[in-house]
Amino acid sequence: MSPLKETNWQKVLHFLENNTVPVLFLVICAIGIPLSGYSASYLAQEVVVRISRNAFLIIALLIPIMAGMGLNFGMTLGAMAGQIGLILISDWGIVGIPGMVLAMIISTPISMLLGWGCGKLLNMAKGREMVTSYIIAFFMNGVYQLVVLYIMGTKFLPIRSSSLVLPRGYGIRNTVNLIGIRKSLDNLLAVKVFGISLPLATFAVIALLCIFVVWFRRTKLGQDMLAVGQDMEVARDAGIRVEHTRIVSIVISTVLAGYGMVIYLSNIGTLNTYNSHSQIGMFSVAALLVGGASVSKANIGNVFLGVTLFHLMFIVSPMAGKNLIGQAQLGEYFRVFVSYGVITMSLVLYEVRKRREKSRVGRELAAGQTAEEA
Amino acid sequence: MNMKERILHFVHSFGWPRIIIGLFLLLLFIAAPIVGVKVSTSLSDTLIRFGMNSVMVLAMVPMIHSGCGLNFGLPVGIIAGLLGGTLSLQLNFTGGLSFFMAIVLATPFAVLFGWAYGVLLNKVKGGEMMIATYVGFSIVSFMCMMWLLLPYSNPTMVWGYTGSGLRTTISTEGYYYHVLNDFLQIKIGSHLVIPTGMILFFALLAFLMWAFLHTKTGTAMTAVGSNPVFARASGINVDRTRILSVIMSTWLGAVGILVYQQSFGFIQLYMGPFYMAMPAVSAILIGGASVNKASITNVIVGTFLFQGIVTMTPSVMNSAIHTDMSEVIRIIVSNGMILYALTRKSEATR
Amino acid sequence: MDKVHISRKIWIRLAVIVAILLVAVLMFLIGKQHTILLDNKTLEFGGETYKAFSIVEVQVDKEEQLELAARDRDKAVVTGQRHSITVLYMDANYEEIEKTWKFSVPLGEDMLLLSVPALVGGAEPAIWLTHYEPPVAAAAPVSEEVVVTEDAALLGDF
Numbered sequence: 001m002s003p004l005k006e007t008n009w010q011k012v013l014h015f016l017e018n019n020t021v022p023v024l025f026l027v028i029c030a031i032g033i034p035l036s037g038y039s040a041s042y043l044a045q046e047v048v049v050r051i052s053r054n055a056f057l058i059i060a061l062l063i064p065i066m067a068g069m070g071l072n073f074g075m076t077l078g079a080m081a082g083q084i085g086l087i088l089i090s091d092w093g094i095v096g097i098p099g100m101v102l103a104m105i106i107s108t109p110i111s112m113l114l115g116w117g118c119g120k121l122l123n124m125a126k127g128r129e130m131v132t133s134y135i136i137a138f139f140m141n142g143v144y145q146l147v148v149l150y151i152m153g154t155k156f157l158p159i160r161s162s163s164l165v166l167p168r169g170y171g172i173r174n175t176v177n178l179i180g181i182r183k184s185l186d187n188l189l190a191v192k193v194f195g196i197s198l199p200l201a202t203f204a205v206i207a208l209l210c211i212f213v214v215w216f217r218r219t220k221l222g223q224d225m226l227a228v229g230q231d232m233e234v235a236r237d238a239g240i241r242v243e244h245t246r247i248v249s250i251v252i253s254t255v256l257a258g259y260g261m262v263i264y265l266s267n268i269g270t271l272n273t274y275n276s277h278s279q280i281g282m283f284s285v286a287a288l289l290v291g292g293a294s295v296s297k298a299n300i301g302n303v304f305l306g307v308t309l310f311h312l313m314f315i316v317s318p319m320a321g322k323n324l325i326g327q328a329q330l331g332e333y334f335r336v337f338v339s340y341g342v343i344t345m346s347l348v349l350y351e352v353r354k355r356r357e358k359s360r361v362g363r364e365l366a367a368g369q370t371a372e373e374a
Numbered sequence: 375m376n377m378k379e380r381i382l383h384f385v386h387s388f389g390w391p392r393i394i395i396g397l398f399l400l401l402l403f404i405a406a407p408i409v410g411v412k413v414s415t416s417l418s419d420t421l422i423r424f425g426m427n428s429v430m431v432l433a434m435v436p437m438i439h440s441g442c443g444l445n446f447g448l449p450v451g452i453i454a455g456l457l458g459g460t461l462s463l464q465l466n467f468t469g470g471l472s473f474f475m476a477i478v479l480a481t482p483f484a485v486l487f488g489w490a491y492g493v494l495l496n497k498v499k500g501g502e503m504m505i506a507t508y509v510g511f512s513i514v515s516f517m518c519m520m521w522l523l524l525p526y527s528n529p530t531m532v533w534g535y536t537g538s539g540l541r542t543t544i545s546t547e548g549y550y551y552h553v554l555n556d557f558l559q560i561k562i563g564s565h566l567v568i569p570t571g572m573i574l575f576f577a578l579l580a581f582l583m584w585a586f587l588h589t590k591t592g593t594a595m596t597a598v599g600s601n602p603v604f605a606r607a608s609g610i611n612v613d614r615t616r617i618l619s620v621i622m623s624t625w626l627g628a629v630g631i632l633v634y635q636q637s638f639g640f641i642q643l644y645m646g647p648f649y650m651a652m653p654a655v656s657a658i659l660i661g662g663a664s665v666n667k668a669s670i671t672n673v674i675v676g677t678f679l680f681q682g683i684v685t686m687t688p689s690v691m692n693s694a695i696h697t698d699m700s701e702v703i704r705i706i707v708s709n710g711m712i713l714y715a716l717t718r719k720s721e722a723t724r
Numbered sequence: 725m726d727k728v729h730i731s732r733k734i735w736i737r738l739a740v741i742v743a744i745l746l747v748a749v750l751m752f753l754i755g756k757q758h759t760i761l762l763d764n765k766t767l768e769f770g771g772e773t774y775k776a777f778s779i780v781e782v783q784v785d786k787e788e789q790l791e792l793a794a795r796d797r798d799k800a801v802v803t804g805q806r807h808s809i810t811v812l813y814m815d816a817n818y819e820e821i822e823k824t825w826k827f828s829v830p831l832g833e834d835m836l837l838l839s840v841p842a843l844v845g846g847a848e849p850a851i852w853l854t855h856y857e858p859p860v861a862a863a864a865p866v867s868e869e870v871v872v873t874e875d876a877a878l879l880g881d882f
Contacts, residue, residue, distance in 0.1 A: 089755075093834055095803055098755025105748045124717035131446075131503045132716045135709055138652075142705030150699065160834075180757065327539075330522055337515035344508040351498035351505065 021346055022292045025309040028338065033312065036319035043312065045196045050311040051304065052186065052202040053267040057260035058284045058303045059209050060253050065298045066222070067249035068229030070130040071285045074118040074250060076137040078257025079277035080144045081110035086181075086262060086271055087152070087172055091159050095180035097188065100262055103181075107258035114140065115254030119247030126232075130295070137281055148172050148273060172273050182269035202263065209256070210300050225249050229296065286310060286339045289346040296350070313338060388662065391714045395660055395679055395707065402686040409693040414566040416686055422555070423681040425572035426637045429579055430630030430654040431661075431677045433623045438658075438668040439587065440619035441599035442495055444712075447506035448651035449514050450491050451627020454484035456517075459632055459641055460540065463549050464528050473550035473636055480628040487513075488624030492617030510651055518644050544641040553636050572637060579626070584670050595619055599666055630654075656680060656708035659715045683707060753805055759835045760784060760800045760807075761856055764792035767839045769851050774841035781812040782840060792840065805829050811844055827853060 016023055033043065057075070064072040085103035094102050118136050125132040153159045153170035166173055186199035216222045224245050227235040236242045261280065265271055288298060290313075291306020314335050321331020385393060406413050430448065437445045458480025467475045491509060495502050521540045526532055531544050545551075557571025586592045597605040598615045606612050631650075635641050658668055661676020688700035762784070766776045776794045783789045784800040785807050792798060810824045827849060829836065835856040842852035 092752070093757045094752060094755040095757045096755055098751040102748055102751040102755060105744060105751070108744075121713065121717055127500070128503065128716055130501075131507070132713065134504070134507065135712050135716060139706065139709035139713055142702050142709060145702045145705070146699075149702065150697070325523075327522060330519055333515060333518040333522070337512060337519060340508055340511040340515055344505065344512045347501065347505050347508060348494065348498055351501040355497075355499070 019292050020349060021290055021342055022305060022309060024345075025290050025313060025342070029309060029312045029316070032316040032320040035323050036316035037323060038316060038319065041195055043315065046315050047308055047311055048196055048198060049267070051307050052199045052206070053264050054260075054284065054287065054307055054311075055206045055303060056209060056263050057257060057280060058288050058307060059206070059213060059300065060256035060260050061284060061288050062213055062298050062300070062303070063216075063225070063253045063256070064249050065293070065296065066217070066229055067225040067246055068232070068296065069122060069246060069249060070133075070295045071288075072133055072250065072253050073130065073137045073281050073285065074115070074122075074133040074140075075253060075257035075284065076277050076281040077114040077118055077140050078107070078111045078254035079261040079280050080140065081107040081114060081254070082258035082261030083265070083271060083273070083277060084110060084148070085258070086178060086265060087148070087159075087164065087176060087273075090176055090178065090180065091161050091164055093161075093180070096184045099181045100184055100266055103262050104259045107262065108255055111255040111258040112251055115251035116247060118254065119250035122250065123243050123246055137278070141278060144277075145274065174273055176271040176273055178265060178269050178271055181266045183267060185263060185266055202267075205263070213300065221245070221248065282343075283310075283339070286343050290342055294346065294350045294353075296354075310339075389714070391711060392660060392662065392679075395683065395711070399679055399682045399686065402683070402690050405690050405694065406686065409690055411686075411689045411693050416689065418567045419685045420678070420682045421573070422567070422569050422637060423685055424678050425555070425569050425576060426634045427630075427653065427657065427681055428573075428576040428673065428677045429626060429633045430650070431657045431673045432576070432580060432583060432670075433626035433630055434654055434658045434663070435583060435587075435668045435670070435673065436595065436619040436622040436626075438663060438666060439599045440595045440616045441602060441666060442616060442619060443503045443506070443665055444655045444659075444715075445506060445623050445627075446503055446651045446655065447491060447510040448623075448627045448654055449510035449647045450487050451484055451624035452631045452647040452650055453513055453517050454487050454624060455480045455628030455631035456641065456643060456647070457483045458628060459546075459550075459635060460526065460531065460544070460643075463531055463544065463546075463641075464526055466528065468549055470550070470553050473553045473632065476550065476632050477629055480632065481625060484625040484628040485621055488621035489617060491624060492620030495620060496613045496616055507651075511648065514645065514648050521643050540643055542642070542644050542646075544643070546635055546639055546641060550632075550636045551639055554633065555637050569637065572633060575633065579629070580670050580673065591615070591618070652708060652712070653680065653684075656711045659711045664715055664718060680708070753831075755803065756805075757801060757803050758829050758833060760802060760829075761835065761837045762790060762792060762798050762800060763837055763839045764794060764796045764841065765839070767842045767852075769842070769847070772845070772847065774839065774845040774847065776841050777813050777844075779814075780840055780844075783810045784808075802829075805831075809838070809843070811840060813840075813844060829853075830855075 057079075060075055060078065061072055064070065082103065085106035088106055089099045089103045118133065121136060122129050122132055147157075149171040151157050151170075152172050153165045159165055159172070164172055164176060185202050185205065188201035189199070189204075191198045191200050217226070224235070224240045225248075227238065227240055228242050228245050232242050235245075261277070264280070265276065287306040287310040288302055289306065290310040291302035291304070293299070293302035293306065317335035317338075318328045318331035321334055322328040324331075403413065403416070406416055430452075433448060433451060434445050437443065455476075458476045458478070461479045462472050462476035465475070494509065495506070498505050524540070525538070526540055530548075531540055533539050533541055554571040554575050555569040557574075560568040560570050587596065594605065594610045595615050595618070597608070598610060598612050602612055605615075631647070657676040657680040658672055659676065660679050661672035661674070663669070663672040663676070684700070684704055687703050688698055691700060692698055762782050764776050764780055767774045777792070778794050780792050781789050782792060782798075785802060787800050787802070790798045790800070806826065806828050808824055808826045810822060812820065812822045815821055823844070825843060833855060835858055837854050837856040839852045839854075
């Protein structure tokens with residue numbers, strides 16, 4: 001079908017076609033950065049902070065993609081579990097790294113339970129996993145509010161420190177000050193390079209997770225997931241417990257999301273009890289897609305490229321909007337539009353390519369058949 | 375089948391979640407007078423909210439029939455309606471004419487947007503619902519930028535300070551406020567108000583939809599949704615029919631938001647329409663529809679049940695246990711219903 | 725029927741869970757923050773009177789040195805269970821003495837009262853280190869904090 005040697009022009013076109021979203025974002029950043037007027041060192045520092053804050057969460061999205069479950073919007077459930085862990089350690093007065101570790105340990109069984117439930121529901125909605133995980137996140141938001149706003153602080157789930165509880169006597173406040181664990185991990189080993197502060201301890205943790213993901217791919221479970229992601233029926237014929245593997249992928253993702261949320265919040269220092277988790281799902285997915293990942297294929301390179309590009313766009317938009325049109329508000333709306341637009345575009349491109357693949361395979365099969373019959 | 379088997383069969387086909395929701399609503403209505411909430415006021419409120427939302431729920435029907443799934447992209451139609459409404463206000467039409475012109479002005483937008491949206495959905499058969507959701511979000515956030523930039527000038531609509539850029543909420547008072555509600559309004563006693571005009575308007579649209587579904591094009595649409603292979607074999611242009619269903623759905627969404635606004639009293643711009651698809655989707659599912667089957671009855675029953683719960687829960691709960699849990703209950707009920715529908719096995723082949 | 729064996733897999737899983745629980749407990753112990761109120765007030769207990777010093781310097785762990793006049797109270801915020809306290813005072817012979825004591829915070833406490841006179845006077849730890857209950861201020865009716873839950877804007881930084 002293709003000539004033996006592609007011309008350079010064809011190569012460029014091919015590259016652009018396969019990497020539309022990251023290239024588009026590169027263009028946006030290339031225009032937006034000079035427009036915003038921010039200095040390179042400011043932007044570099046901001047990007048470093050964002051990477052250290054968000055990379056863990058975004059890496060959590062890789063496992064379900066391996067297993068063919070698409071973009072796991074259900075990572076919000078893990079974020080909720082992490083938040084509950086943080087509320088509890090704040091109440092008990094545990095600070096620093098021990099506080100973060102304890103919060104993660106508390107979040108683990110909650111994440112496992114929620115992830116298991118989510119996985120079971122997704123197995124009942126095969127073919128519609130993404131929409132279903134999206135709705136599950138909304139649904140669990142309601143359950144989370146039920147627990148945190150109405151049950152916590154009452155005799156069913158007592159909270160000792162009154163600074164956490166709403167004035168009416170029960171329910172957790174809108175914002176929880178996480179001063180105890182604020183920047184604990186970041187400051188553990190902060191190094192200044194060229195005027196930019198690098199949180200080495202956090203990077204080390206992220207690096208460990210990356211190594212885990214790479215190692216996981218090679219384990220039997222990881223290979224099973226890849227097989228399930230490729231073709232469920234073929235995997236089933238090969239003796240793999242397809243439903244169980246799918247559920248495990250969601251459980252792992254949810255647990256990792258919980259840990260990632262603890263790291264994220266320790267960097268920010270404040271917990272927005274009722275809003276933090278809902279934003280995080282959307283933004284993490286968007287960042288991953290910007291890095292060039294698709295619904296069925298994502299690797300660690302996508303994660304870091306995506307965080308960098310997405311956050312650059314996010315940071316420069318308001319200022320660029322102000323300098324261009326005179327309204328910073330316009331820049332803010334612009335970045336929201338771009339965030340949603342990029343997800344839309346990625347989803348559309350993925351579906352279009354999938355159908356093109358199917359029809360190409362179909363045509364090749366048909367051609368093979370007619371060749372046989374001839 | 376004896377009585378027990380019949381009941382079991384009914385329960386099984388109706389679905390447990392719906393029965394639970396129906397009983398819950400009944401419970402609320404029974405509890406209302408006990409805790410001091412006037413049933414007549416509640417009924418009145420429920421009817422008003424029924425009218426407000428019914429057309430948007432009706433908008434779900436064409437796309438479900440044609441196999442495009444649940445229209446999470448309803449905001450596309452809503453935006454068309456907002457454009458029509460704001461233009462009507464900009465051109466200073468008032469009263470009933472204002473409402474009529476809003477629909478007229480929204481229609482070309484609805485047809486254009488619906489067509490583009492339909493073409494897009496045709497390219498992504500199999501993944502419509504997820505993409506619909508994000509198309510809806512994208513267009514709402516895109517319009518956020520537009521509302522700031524478009525050259526509207528009517529002083530009741532723009533920010534007083536700068537004189538340009540639309541306000542977040544614009545009052546419809548003086549324009550098409552309550553145009554339908556007050557038309558042929560029936561007042562029973564001092565508390566029960568029936569917004570006859572609005573309900574008649576919905577009935578008209580519902581009847582037109584029902585009639586359409588029985589025409590040749592309408593049955594073709596249903597065929598496309600339930601068995602696309604058979605439909606194509608019968609010579610029906612599947613893609614064209616799907617686009618038509620999307621245009622219809624978008625137009626109904628536009629009209630729906632205008633009906634909503636004339637009762638509510640405000641035009642909500644910017645992020646207002648963001649999540650507006652969800653209540654409509656869960657309403658029709660509560661009414662008995664599934665991802666690929668919906669009837670007018672589903673629309674009526676579903677909207678009434680959903681709006682009934684949304685109206686009654688806060689007032690009854692507040693009077694009973696002095697806590698307002700209505701927001702949380704609404705989230706759990708509406709999303710739970712959508713979740714239930716998504717996890718059923720679909721009958722149509724994709 | 726075969727005898728049911730507890731497989732190795734289950735043993736390993738149980739061991740991991742126990743290990744994690746132990747880590748959790750360890751985290752709790754080394755991470756718990758306490759507020760220690762340092763009192764320089766005259767304390768009477770069990771017949772003994774421990775007089776307050778006119779001036780005394782106190783240092784908890786490696787924190788900053790705190791100066792307490794008579795009837796003064798200051799606080800030190802510490803993390804963990806084991807601490808040391810160094811007191812610099814003048815005894816009855818007008819000699820400056822500096823002494824260090826080591827002590828352990830009882831489990832699960834948030835706030836403690838440490839009486840410096842009693843400590844220097846040689847009393848039992850149970851006497852100079854006591855649980856402290858902060859007085860609950862009469863809550864003035866605060867306006868209801870509106871819990872914002874619908875978040876469609878997504879315009880916030882993240």
